[in-house]
Amino acid sequence: MSNRLCNNVTPLLNRRDILKYSSCGFGWLAFSGMFGRSAMAAPPSVGIDGPLSPKPQHFPAKAKHVIFLCMRGGPSHVDTFDYKPQLVKDNGKPGPRPGSKLLASKWKFKQSGKNGLWMSELFPELAKRSDELCMIHSMNTDLPAHPQAFVRLHTGSSQFIRPSVGAWTLYGLGTENENLPGFVSITPPNGFGGSQNYGSSFLPAICQGPRIGNENRSIAGAEIPYLKPRLERKDQRAELDFLNALNESKLQRDQFNPDVEGAIQASELAFKMQSTMPQVMDLSKESEATKKMYGMDQTNTADFGRKLLLARRMVENGVRFVEVSHGNWDHHFNLSNKLEESCGEIDLPMSGLIADLKKRGLLDETLIVWTGEFGRTPYAQGGDGRDHNNKAFTLWMAGGGVKPGFDYGSSGEYGHEATENPVSIHDLHATMLALLGLDHTRLTFNYAGRDFRLTDVHGNVVKDIIA
Amino acid sequence: MRMKLNIRCSIWASAVFLMTGMVAAQENDKEPWSQADLNFFETKIQPVLIDKCYSCHSDQATSIAAGLRVDSRAGLLRGGDSGPAVEPGNPKESLLLEALHYGDEDYAMPPRNAGGKLPDDVIKNFEDWVKRGLPDPRKESELGPDPGAGEKAKSWWAYQPLKQPPVPTPTNASWSSSPIDRFVMQRLEEKKLQPVGDAEPATLLRRVYFDLTGLPPTPEDAKKFVADWQSAKDSDAQLQLYTAVVDRLLASPQYGEHWGRHWLDVARYAESSGKDLNVLYPYAWRYRDYVIDAFNSDMPYDQFVQEQIAGDLLKSKDDEEKARQMVATGFLAIGPKSINEQKARQLAVDIADEQLDSVTQAFLGETVACARCHDHKFDPISQLDYTALAGIFLSTQTHYGTIGGVAGRNAGTLMNLPISDSTPQSRSISTEELQKKKDQLAELEKERQQMITERMRDRDKKENDVNRVLRVSSQIQAVKASIASYNESGEKIAQAMGVSDKPSSSSASGSNRFLAKRRGDRGASGFVSIGDSPLFVRGEVDRPSEKVKRGLPSLFPGLELKPIPRNASGRKELSEWITDPKNPLASRVMVNRIWHWLFGAGIVTSVDNFGTTGAEPTHPELLDYLANRFIENDWSIKKTIREIVLSRSYRMSSAYNETAFRADPANEFIWRHNPKRLEAEAIRDSILMASRQLNLERPVASDISRAGDGVLGRARFGVSEESILMARTSARSIYLPLTRNVEPEILGVFDYPDASAVQGARQSTNVPAQVLFMLNSQYVEEQCRRIAGRVNGNPLQNQKSRADKNRPATKQPKKDFEEIFDDLCWLVYSRPATSKETSAAKKLSNMHRDDPMTGAISVIRAMIASAEFRSLD
DSSP states (O other): OOOOOOGGGGGOOOOHHHHHHSSSOOOOOOOOHHTSSSSSSOOOOOTBBBBBOOOOOOOOOOOOOOEEEETTTHHHHEEEEEEEEHHHHHHTBOOSSTBBBOOOOSSEEETTTTTTTEEEEOOHHTTTTTGGEEEEEEEEOSSSSSHHHHHHHHSSOOOOOOOOOHHHHHHHHOOOOTTTTTTEEEEEOSSSSGGGGGOTTSGGGGSSSSEEETTOOOOOSOOOOOOOSSSSSHHHHHHHHHHHHHHHHHHHHSSSSSSHHHHHHHHHHHHHHHHHHHHHHHTTTHHHHHHTTTHHHHHHHHHHHHHHHHHHHHHTTSEEEEEEEOOOOOSOOHHHHHHHHHHHHHHHHHHHHHHHHTTTTTTTEEEEEEESEEEEEEEESSOOOEEESSSSEEEEEEEEOTTTEEEOOOOOOTSSSSOOSOOOOHHHHHHHHHTOOOOOOOOOOTTEEEETTOOOOOOOOOOOGGG | OOOOOOOOHHHHTTOOOOOOOOSOOOOGGGOOOOHHHHHHHHIIIIIHHIIIHHHHHHHTTSSSSGOOOSSSSSHHHHHHTOOSSTTOOOOOHHHHHHHHOOGGGOOHHHHHHHHSOOOOHHHHHHHHHHHTTTTOOOOGGOOOOOOSHHHHHHHHHHGGGGOOOOOOOSSOSOOSSSSHHHHHHHHHTTTTTOOOOOOHHHHHHHHHHHHHHHHHHHHHHHHHHHHHHHHHHHHHHHHHHHHHHHHHHHHHHHHHHHHHHHHHHHTTTTTTOOOTTOOBOTTTTTHHHHHHHHTTOOOOHHHHHHHHGGGGGSOOOOOHHHHHHHHHHHHHSSSSOOOOOHHHHHHHHHHHHHHHHHHHHHHHHGGGGGGGSSOSSSOOOOHHHHHHHHHHHHEEEEEEEBBBTTSSSSSOOOOOEEEEEEEOTTOOOOOHHHHHHHHHHHHHHHHHHHHHHHHHHHHOOHHHHHHHHHHHHHHHHHHHHHHHHHHHHHHHHEEEEEEEEEEEEEEEEEHHHHHHHTTTHHHHTOOOSSSSSSEEEOOOTEEEEEEEEEOOOOOOOTTTOOOTTTTTSSSSHHHHHHTTTOOHHHHHHHHHHHHHHHHHOOSSSOTTOOOTTSOSSHHHHHHHHHHHHHHHHTHHHHHHHHHHHHHHTHHHHHHHHHHHHOOOOTOOOOOOOOOOOOOOHHHOOOHHHHTOOBOSOSSSOOHHHHHHHSSSSSOOOOOOHHHHOOOOBOOOOOSOOOOSSSSHEEEEEEEEOOOOOOOOSSSOOOHHHHHHHHHOOOHHHHHHHHHHHHHHOOGGGGGGOGTTTOOOOOOOOOOHHHHHHHHHHHHHHSSOOOHHOOOOOOHHHHTTOOHHHHHHHHHHHHHHHOOOOOOOE
16 A cells, blocks of 8 residues: 555645635635535544535445446347356247247357356456356346437436436545546446436535546546646645635635536645646556456556556556446347457456455455446347347456355356346445445435435445455 | 247337337338238238237237237237247237247247137137238228327327417516517516516627627727617617617628528538548539528428429429539538448448438437337337338438548549539639540559459469558549549539439449459449339348338328339438327427527427427427418528517626526526527637738638548648648638538637537537637637737737738827726627726736737636636627
């Protein structure tokens, strides 16, 4: 942990600092009043204010950080993590949908690790970490359409604009390093809800995750542009103080304006990110051995490997929630080649990430979640493809207080539908928050007189997977 | 065939979605059944079906068992959960007969508790029926709508006819200045809410300038307006002042640029294909200009819609009109495309799907494309409806004009316009030069032929000459495209993207087929002429099933469905159906878009989705009032905008009110004006206006047209990704190069839409990246330097930029800091400075006594980075 930037940064601002720091001192104080309105079960601890001040947890946390690996498009669970011997036997027989034919996985499954988790041969490297994985085979979501399911996975609602799970996490936990964004989304897709998936909706705008790059481009060139200041630090600070004064006087005139509050928070964070972000993004100090671990020396894995190494560096430096997107898993056609390609790109880097976090003692406090927005059908589409399946898919977690080497739930003999211990998106969110020490029924934000939750009025913590 | 069904009766009932069968006409109406066949069906089969099956497998059922309907031939052929129920001519392969024979207990029919197995002679009749080829005159269109979800969807508000709601008379009668206000006030009173006060004149002026033109008022205009307002004798006189401004702005060319840009969001406008290869569209700009002109000339919206869908099929009075109508169809051609798609058939179907999706979402707020693979899960659109519409677009040739070769596996043609070309690259050439090109083409073709012959001769020698063949083929494509852009005398032809109908018989394009075959493409796209689309099972192009006659969905009672002539694609009929005043969606969707762009939130908040997964209107009567007015006013967009912005509802302040906010935080009932964030283009344009860099002239064509054909990112005539990102031109933002996935970064950082689909509502983020761009980009600093020069009258004015050159170098009297800062506030915020701001600015400025320019830049940059600059109250 010696690598943390926290060493050389200031602690969170307190009231006195704020007054000293900014020329007006109004904005942040206004926030503390503002966010005091939120209905967290316990009030924020005394002396530290602001929307991202660390908040007391509802119960002891297992994890402090989340790395959310989002496979956009809906990976086929029956070809990867959900072993279906019956599907192999019944290959070609009628499937559960009219006119459909069951399609056996063309990849062999093997057991690995002490607990003998089944995984397909598409993940030879990850199989070496199978004793760290906790698989949920009974995930399900409400719609088999990409945009709706993708947004629902991220916000719990496909109908209304709601804060993303990353924003809720940051809001609930507070920042660990106020010089970095507490939530970052690495190469999210432009479509499928776009910024809603890392947005803050009615939560303070500072909870929104800045995006680095986008899905269509490689991460190598992606950066947060314009981090290099054009002025001496002192002069820029003065400019920013004036900017804050302008924003604060607008806020004063408007009385209540979340956009202006957001602008003030964004300005301060931008100022700080100029010095911290380049260090986090700079992979040059990482050893060759580490880069190799993440597959950065191989063409097909270099891109995802770089993203995961970045994710580790962010977590290490106190970013609460890092989402890494990978597309495209929408394998309607040419499944045999495309799925193999996609898995090949992520297998080694994920294995490397788990090993690296473990080595650094960070795996216990970092929850890794791997999932798509839904799964795929056990029956064929056009001979060599699979259709969307919202009724069952497999998600796995690692680290962060989940039972290692553990299988949970079932999707029946074919993987068509969650049959045993079904887990909904709300259940997933409730469980993630629980692992972070937050009670999803008590993590609320009062917006215009109503207490909102990530899980709305739903969600059950899947206690069985918590170690 | 012993096909075992793996679904048991008990769960049949909960099975799939229903075919709603609302297509105007079915393919089976042309089946030539003999009278004997028909008699057989009507006497022997139909009574049994009605008696024994309809209660579970037709409209009469509350839910269709196992998804199987036996009340039409199409229903039987389509089958249910277990696949087609009947294979005509082949009783042994027909599940229906297996069920009747009680072949398997799991699906023996009719069920034991419903009379049990049919007598053998009846079963025999069914066998005969199948052997005869399933004669069955019943048409699906004659069926009533399905009960259940489809029917529920049909009662959704958006599908109901426009009502003529009386203008309400709220208790507070004095507040309203127009019928719109009375509708708004009525709802406010119902919710016990009060409107906040009217906006201050400076705020109102800035709002209406940006909302109508995307630009701020000049400081002079703003000061004059505020002064006139204050000296006006009463509120009527003030309203008159304001009305004059509104009329002036609506008449300015900047109006069309701003509102045209709104439309380009809806039209997913971009100058490249996106997707796999991202091939440039050098002619897309003609559509952009068409849209701007249409808004500026206030083209009636119904005509605007018709031209975009079917302009090529409309009557025209002269060549100029003809050209305009052809360019309008660019709407259908500019969408994202997988130019490198391997299967021509897949590409054809995908293009038709994209067009269908864009048309229905843009004009109707309907997501019909969901029905490509299955019946719409939420709206009353069946896969048959979809296929009937898809046939219209598959009968349409899309001229997307990419050249093929290294620029993608698929090449597209262009349309030749009947006007002269005005673009910079329109240099005509001599006939000798043209001949030279033709010779070059012949030479290249010879070379390719030679290579092919060599390859045939020596099949082992292959790998290394593949690239040579590809290179030569690409050159051939490029030279061909070049030759095609001249007429015989070497004059440049004006070309455009767009669509036209395919030939009406396949023989006409026999050569296409031949070519396609030579390319090794199995039957190429297969859609070479006007014709109906097969229903693709689950949307898969490899699984075409029955053809579905081209037609329009019968969504709206009373709206006549004109038949589509055999030799026409049906686009014209489609466009007329959309704009028929009896179609309640076209007008509702458009007035709602207008409302959204003016108020920051639609009366229906889901502006692109009026289906059952979308929102319901907060003011249904107001929406219908506006829709009716729109139609009455000859679909005039300008008149609609004018009526709205003159209303008191629009002129409200955006002030916060605790009580109202608690009751209605989303401001659904319009107790105040929503504070909005400026759109990316307005942010850039107003910075450039402040720095006097903005050139209000419309540039000819686009940087992308100058770049010419090719793949984005590969160096071509000076248009690199870098130059697109940097966008160093002085034109308004709508004229910047706007390629998919690569857009000018100043636009991208402020939520420019990605043009992958219709997007009537932009996102609005508030992130550090925006602050960093403002603080640290050289571009913003340059503009701040110019602004400083402008307000300061300092030496910098001598280092004039090109744009300043024509300005007389007047000597200005030296101003004091307060005056300068006040000027800046008018320039950036359209209001005077406050004393608090002035002293804060002075403090910052004083830190740079030794370098006043740096101090001035710092002050101005902070103002531009501030929330107020980019928010519209």
